[in-house]
Amino acid sequence: MSLDTLTNYMTPTGREEPWRFTPMNRLAGLHDPAVELRDRVSLEPLDIPSGVSLTIEASDIFPPLSDTEDQIIIRVRESASKLLLLTIDANAEINEPVFLKREVLDLSPEVSRVRIDAGVNSHATIVIENSGDGVIAEEVEINLASGSNIKFVTLQEWSSRAVHVARHHAIIGKDASFTSYVITVGGSLVRILPTVEYKGPGSSAELFGLYFATDGQHFEHRVHVDHKVPGAKSRVNYKGALNGDSARTVWIGDVFIKATAQGTDTYELNRNLLLSHGARADSVPNLEIETGDIVGAGHASTTGRFDDEQLFYLMSRGIPAEQARRLVIRGFFAEIVSKLDIEPIEVRVMERIDGELSEVKS
Amino acid sequence: MSRLEIKGLHVSVITEEGSKEILRGVDLVINSGETHAIMGPNGSGKSTLAYSFAGHPKYTITAGTVTLDGADVLDMTVDERAKAGLFLAMQYPVEVPGVSVSNFLRTAVTAIRGEAPKVRTWVGEVKEAMTQLSMDPAFSERNVNEGFSGGEKKRHEILQMELLKPKIAILDETDSGLDVDALRIVSEGVNRVKANQDLGIMLITHYTRILRYIKPDFVHVFAGGRIVEEGGPELATKLEENGYAEYATA
Numbered sequence: 001m002s003l004d005t006l007t008n009y010m011t012p013t014g015r016e017e018p019w020r021f022t023p024m025n026r027l028a029g030l031h032d033p034a035v036e037l038r039d040r041v042s043l044e045p046l047d048i049p050s051g052v053s054l055t056i057e058a059s060d061i062f063p064p065l066s067d068t069e070d071q072i073i074i075r076v077r078e079s080a081s082k083l084l085l086l087t088i089d090a091n092a093e094i095n096e097p098v099f100l101k102r103e104v105l106d107l108s109p110e111v112s113r114v115r116i117d118a119g120v121n122s123h124a125t126i127v128i129e130n131s132g133d134g135v136i137a138e139e140v141e142i143n144l145a146s147g148s149n150i151k152f153v154t155l156q157e158w159s160s161r162a163v164h165v166a167r168h169h170a171i172i173g174k175d176a177s178f179t180s181y182v183i184t185v186g187g188s189l190v191r192i193l194p195t196v197e198y199k200g201p202g203s204s205a206e207l208f209g210l211y212f213a214t215d216g217q218h219f220e221h222r223v224h225v226d227h228k229v230p231g232a233k234s235r236v237n238y239k240g241a242l243n244g245d246s247a248r249t250v251w252i253g254d255v256f257i258k259a260t261a262q263g264t265d266t267y268e269l270n271r272n273l274l275l276s277h278g279a280r281a282d283s284v285p286n287l288e289i290e291t292g293d294i295v296g297a298g299h300a301s302t303t304g305r306f307d308d309e310q311l312f313y314l315m316s317r318g319i320p321a322e323q324a325r326r327l328v329i330r331g332f333f334a335e336i337v338s339k340l341d342i343e344p345i346e347v348r349v350m351e352r353i354d355g356e357l358s359e360v361k362s
Numbered sequence: 363m364s365r366l367e368i369k370g371l372h373v374s375v376i377t378e379e380g381s382k383e384i385l386r387g388v389d390l391v392i393n394s395g396e397t398h399a400i401m402g403p404n405g406s407g408k409s410t411l412a413y414s415f416a417g418h419p420k421y422t423i424t425a426g427t428v429t430l431d432g433a434d435v436l437d438m439t440v441d442e443r444a445k446a447g448l449f450l451a452m453q454y455p456v457e458v459p460g461v462s463v464s465n466f467l468r469t470a471v472t473a474i475r476g477e478a479p480k481v482r483t484w485v486g487e488v489k490e491a492m493t494q495l496s497m498d499p500a501f502s503e504r505n506v507n508e509g510f511s512g513g514e515k516k517r518h519e520i521l522q523m524e525l526l527k528p529k530i531a532i533l534d535e536t537d538s539g540l541d542v543d544a545l546r547i548v549s550e551g552v553n554r555v556k557a558n559q560d561l562g563i564m565l566i567t568h569y570t571r572i573l574r575y576i577k578p579d580f581v582h583v584f585a586g587g588r589i590v591e592e593g594g595p596e597l598a599t600k601l602e603e604n605g606y607a608e609y610a611t612a
Binding site for chain 2: 314316
């Protein structure tokens with residue numbers, strides 16, 4: 001990092017609005033200019049099908065496609081000399097998911113810059129899997145050309161020591177559809193910014209999330225949907241459960257409908273299930289509307305405790321308590337998981353949640 | 363042959379004003395093949411009776427015993443009571459989002475029988491039971507009680523009773539919210555299970571209407587948290603004519 005950018009960089013203190021929920025002392029220096037960030041590409045592909053290409057590019061040839069005010073993401077842009085570029089050819093129909101994997105790094109802070117370019121009318125599913133240890137700041141920009149249809153899945157199955165701060169920014173072209181699943185079930189501190197902007201009418205985004213935090217975990221998801229063009233649609237549905245007295249989650253849902261975004265159709269939803277008494281879930285939906293000429297706009301947020309009546313009902317049919325709890329939790333997440341349509345991941349995520357449920361009993 | 367014995371049962375519930383006694387000494391014996399109607403005005407404690415010995419956490423048993431074939435029911439967890447052969451058909455069955463009826467039934471039957479039912483025979487068993495209750499097969503793919511009509515909820519309760527094969531069933535206001543057709547279908551289901559499985563039934567109801575379909579052997583009038591009068595089916599006829607007025611001060 002040059003001295004020049006260092007002087008422009010404002011180290012967040014935790015008092016700023018975007019940081020007020022984040023435990024800054026647990027960021028492992030990702031936000032601290034005194035801590036150097038390792039500059040390498042850590043994601044590995046499994047198979048790259050025809051119609052898809054994966055290359056490592058010089059970062060400065062591919063400047064960012066979007067604006068951000070997030071201080072850590074600004075650091076990523078300044079620190080990463082390489083960019084992992086995934087390109088999906090125009091009109092390509094990729095039926096099998098494209099997997100990118102990152103397993104057990106170490107605990108020295110590093111950066112990652114990724115870009116996904118989806119060609120005109122292309123269809124593909126991209127899955128990024130994160131597991132093991134790691135301290136990483138990352139930006140993924142997904143650029144959807146007109147008529148493309150992209151499902152983007154990220155799995156945060158980190159160890160309980162990992163720190164992961166990421167922005168997933170989708171730029172959605174005319175008549176293009178973007179569906180994302182952010183699944184966070186592991187890590188010490190995970191802070192993800194799923195953000196969306198639209199480039200043309202007929203574009204749509206469906207943003208799903210699932211998180212399960214246990215003792216000592218802070219999982220934060222800050223959704224931001226920017227409706228500036230007319231005739232675009234967004235749906236947001238994040239569901240989380242917390243088990244353990246020091247489990248923390250934060251969900252922010254910012255949806256902005258600018259005056260130019262006539263015909264917008266948006267709905268966002270966040271539900272949290274508290275499985276133990278000390279657990280804390282913050283949920284802040286925020287809808288700002290500058291035009292009345294829209295199809296619909298709404299939001300809902302609920303945070304509640306485990307329903308003892310459900311437990312009683314299931315147990316009164318002979319189902320033991322532990323199994324009844326698992327059924328209810330699986331049921332709670334089923335709405336998100338069953339839509340994913342990638343069976344091995346559905347099974348894995350549910351098994352991980354089952355395992356974490358049996359670790360802590362309320 | 364099974365025998366459910368309730369002796370001197372006192373039950374309290376915690377309210378905002380503190381602990382409140384609802385049941386004040388209930389004695390009742392139900393044997394296999396017997397149908398006991400528990401009738402009484404609203405608020406008399408009928409449902410508390412049902413929920414307290416099914417093990418609902420809201421109720422505290424302060425005195426008395428409940429045994430099933432000599433085993434102490436009150437010492438069992440809720441699921442153990444079901445495994446011992448008790449079944450409570452609830453007045454307000456609970457929604458369980460994201461859990462399908464088929465998954466729920468299979469999980470419950472596996473727990474009660476101690477082994478998973480064989481796929482081959484299980485599908486037919488469920489289908490037949492559903493057909494007899496005039497339930498659409500698509501029903502099994504819906505989430506448990508979610509968006510069910512009143513009639514669907516009650517049929518679903520009886521479907522579970524049919525598959526779980528309890529020794530003693532408590533039917534808590536199973537007739538409430540049912541139109542005549544649904545009442546007939548549900549009642550036929552109860553009678554079928556009773557005939558096939560020699561079931562003992564505690565039928566809790568406010569109205570005599572359901573007794574035209576499910577014939578009681580004994581009628582118990584419940585008021586003020588205890589049984590105040592007992593008799594045969596003729597007692598129900600008397601209640602139909604006179605109502606509960608004479609028990610109001612009991």
